[in-house]
Amino acid sequence: MIPQIINGLIFASILFLVATGLTIIWGILRVVNFAHGSFYLMGVFIAYSITRFSTEPALHLAAPFIAGAIAGIVGIAFERGLLKNVYGRGELFELLLTYGMIFVFMDVFRIIWGSMPISDPTITFKLGIISLGWAVVPLYNIYLIVIAAILAALLWFLLIRTKVGMIIRATSFDPEVTSAFGVNVNWVYALTFFLGCFLAGFAGGLMLPITGAWIGLDVDMLILALVVLVVGGMGSIKGALVASLLIGLVRSFGISMFPAIELAIVYLIMVIVLIVKPSGLFGGVEVEG
Amino acid sequence: MKDRKIFLYIPLVIVLFIIPFGGEYVTYLTGLALVFGIAALSLNVLLGYTGLLSFGHALFFGCGAYSAGLLIKHFNITSLEILLPVSIAASVGLAVLVGLICVRHTRIYFTMLTIAISQLFYALTHKLRPITGGDDGIRIYSVHIFGHEVASITEFYYYILATFFVSLFCLRIILRSPFGLTLQAIRDSELRARFAGVSIMTYRLAAFTTSGLFAGIAGAMYALFLGQISPDDVLSVMRSGEFVAMTLLGGYTSFIGPIVGSFLFTYLKAIISSAALYWYLVFGILIVSIVIFVPTGLMGEIEKRWRIG
Numbered sequence: 001m002i003p004q005i006i007n008g009l010i011f012a013s014i015l016f017l018v019a020t021g022l023t024i025i026w027g028i029l030r031v032v033n034f035a036h037g038s039f040y041l042m043g044v045f046i047a048y049s050i051t052r053f054s055t056e057p058a059l060h061l062a063a064p065f066i067a068g069a070i071a072g073i074v075g076i077a078f079e080r081g082l083l084k085n086v087y088g089r090g091e092l093f094e095l096l097l098t099y100g101m102i103f104v105f106m107d108v109f110r111i112i113w114g115s116m117p118i119s120d121p122t123i124t125f126k127l128g129i130i131s132l133g134w135a136v137v138p139l140y141n142i143y144l145i146v147i148a149a150i151l152a153a154l155l156w157f158l159l160i161r162t163k164v165g166m167i168i169r170a171t172s173f174d175p176e177v178t179s180a181f182g183v184n185v186n187w188v189y190a191l192t193f194f195l196g197c198f199l200a201g202f203a204g205g206l207m208l209p210i211t212g213a214w215i216g217l218d219v220d221m222l223i224l225a226l227v228v229l230v231v232g233g234m235g236s237i238k239g240a241l242v243a244s245l246l247i248g249l250v251r252s253f254g255i256s257m258f259p260a261i262e263l264a265i266v267y268l269i270m271v272i273v274l275i276v277k278p279s280g281l282f283g284g285v286e287v288e289g
Numbered sequence: 290m291k292d293r294k295i296f297l298y299i300p301l302v303i304v305l306f307i308i309p310f311g312g313e314y315v316t317y318l319t320g321l322a323l324v325f326g327i328a329a330l331s332l333n334v335l336l337g338y339t340g341l342l343s344f345g346h347a348l349f350f351g352c353g354a355y356s357a358g359l360l361i362k363h364f365n366i367t368s369l370e371i372l373l374p375v376s377i378a379a380s381v382g383l384a385v386l387v388g389l390i391c392v393r394h395t396r397i398y399f400t401m402l403t404i405a406i407s408q409l410f411y412a413l414t415h416k417l418r419p420i421t422g423g424d425d426g427i428r429i430y431s432v433h434i435f436g437h438e439v440a441s442i443t444e445f446y447y448y449i450l451a452t453f454f455v456s457l458f459c460l461r462i463i464l465r466s467p468f469g470l471t472l473q474a475i476r477d478s479e480l481r482a483r484f485a486g487v488s489i490m491t492y493r494l495a496a497f498t499t500s501g502l503f504a505g506i507a508g509a510m511y512a513l514f515l516g517q518i519s520p521d522d523v524l525s526v527m528r529s530g531e532f533v534a535m536t537l538l539g540g541y542t543s544f545i546g547p548i549v550g551s552f553l554f555t556y557l558k559a560i561i562s563s564a565a566l567y568w569y570l571v572f573g574i575l576i577v578s579i580v581i582f583v584p585t586g587l588m589g590e591i592e593k594r595w596r597i598g
Contacts, residue, residue, distance in 0.1 A: 082577060085581045086580060086581060092342055095342070095397070096533070096537060097576075097577055097580045097581070099533070099534075099576065100572075100573045100574075100575075100576030100577040101577065102573065103569040103570065103573030104569075104570055104574060105573075106570075106573070107567040107573070108570065110567070110569075111567070111570075219526065219527065223404070223408060226405075229401075230398075230401045230402075230405065234397075261412070263416075264409060264412040264413050264416060266412075267406075267408045267412055268409060270409075271402075271405050271406055271409055274390075274401075274405060275390055278393070
């Protein structure tokens with residue numbers, strides 16, 4: 001049981017970080033960022049390049065943060081340089097633009113990091129293992145879950161308890177009125193994209209020792225993050241948390257109990273939720289028809 | 290004006306007929322482009338005419354392909370005159386079921402739902418190895434038509450060409466009919482259409498089913514033409530995305546836009562991949578540029594400039 005729970009929680013933590021980024025960007029910009037999986041993959045690759053320098057554990061633990069920051073900056077460049085050109089033309093074009101970026105990133109990654117899968121479990125060995133009652137698990141796995149939880153708490157604090165968070169929430173509620181109050185909405189959009197892409201890149205960096213990366217992981221991660229997004233309710237961070245835990249644990253137990261169809265179960269949950277409650281578990285009333 | 294436009298297409302039709310003289314590879318590519326053209330046209334029934342973006346259209350393409358593939362694999366039926374109608378029936382059935390769930394939603398929610406449901410079937414096809422062959426897919430060794438074995442890629446190319454023209458003709462009539470016009474009215478203003486007494490859901494479901502039907506035809510012809518199908522090839526979200534990209538490339542505001550897009554896509558991909566260049570990079574930049582600079586696509590732009598729409 002314990003290994004499944006730990007694996008499920010790892011998976012849930014990563015999904016939560018990626019899907020929260022996706023849901024924040026949707027909440028503020030009304031864009032479903034199809035390139036979000038690419039920012040995750042970018043995070044793994046950048047962390048890999050950073051950890052080439054030395055086997056020092058501190059560097060390996062810092063790598064996800066640096067990877068997240070770089071992914072966030074690329075995110076800002078993407079939003080300011082490309083995405084802002086299609087604002088106001090409808091969500092179709094915003095969606096298709098981010099869809100096109102998946103392919104651009106895919107080949108850019110291939111050019112920089114090659115086509116072979118990469119991985120670096122050094123830090124897992126350095127940190128050793130820890131005994132949890134009946135089971136022995138790598139300490140790094142526990143660290144991953146804890147750091148994701150801390151980040152989730154920080155995010156909540158940023159959005160609910162700080163002035164910046166208030167401005168972000170106000171922009172999500174009504175960009176025009178917020179702008180009338182003297183807030184530079186463009187700045188909020190850029191910040192949101194940084195935050196969302198940072199979370200994806202950071203999650204990617206965290207997974208370097210566990211799964212590593214390969215070309216194609218971007219689309220796999222995107223699809224799972226989309227599942228979390230719609231199951232939890234688009235724009236709801238609370239929903240992302242609940243849905244990540246649900247999907248993470250279902251997938252982890254599914255792999256050990258129904259190894260053949262675990263992914264199908266995940267999609268089935270999504271379809272059922274969407275039929276029963278079209279706006280997702282914690283979604284608003286944004287569904288027409 | 291209208292009559293002159295038809296003459297513009299005659300040289301193109303003649304070129305399509307003499308394509309096999311260009312060699313097997315050109316025939317193969319053009320056959321693919323025609324099949325994808327049918328699929329992209331069917332997608333555009335939803336995107337261009339109904340205003341709904343399906344990102345899971347490979348589900349119906351794959352349904353057509355797998356209906357044909359499974360009949361051949363398990364029942365050893367290789368006659369095109371049986372395979373095609375069964376594929377159509379299966380795709381229509383699936384489209385009605387999936388449509389009942391999807392058409393209650395619009396915009397991004399519709400898109401998400403199409404992704405979810407297509408992924409569900411993709412995962413099932415992947416995992417139900419005893420039935421579907423899993424990720425190895427299904428091989429198709431021979432196809433018959435009225436007892437006669439299809440001997441060459443060239444011969445099958447002409448069946449595809451015939452299917453293409455029939456599909457094109459039917460879709461043209463459907464979309465020009467009061468039904469097609471009603472769809473466009475709903476797309477432009479759902480509220481106004483509702484006030485005019487139109488049952489929105491019924492029309493959307495009918496559009497969804499029509500779309501699924503032609504995607505199924507395309508899928509079945511694709512499977513038989515290629516002789517090899519796998520879930521990653523015919524059911525994946527990447528394939529769905531390609532149909533969207535073709536439609537966008539050619540122009541979703543134009544009736545023949547998706548066909549222009551499918552030809553552009555297929556030939557560009559073949560040329561760039563064979564030159565060992567980075568196809569995905571070119572493809573991605575192409576989509577991004579189209580979205581930013583020519584959102585109505587190639588044909589949309591041409592029709593706007595030349596006023597031949």
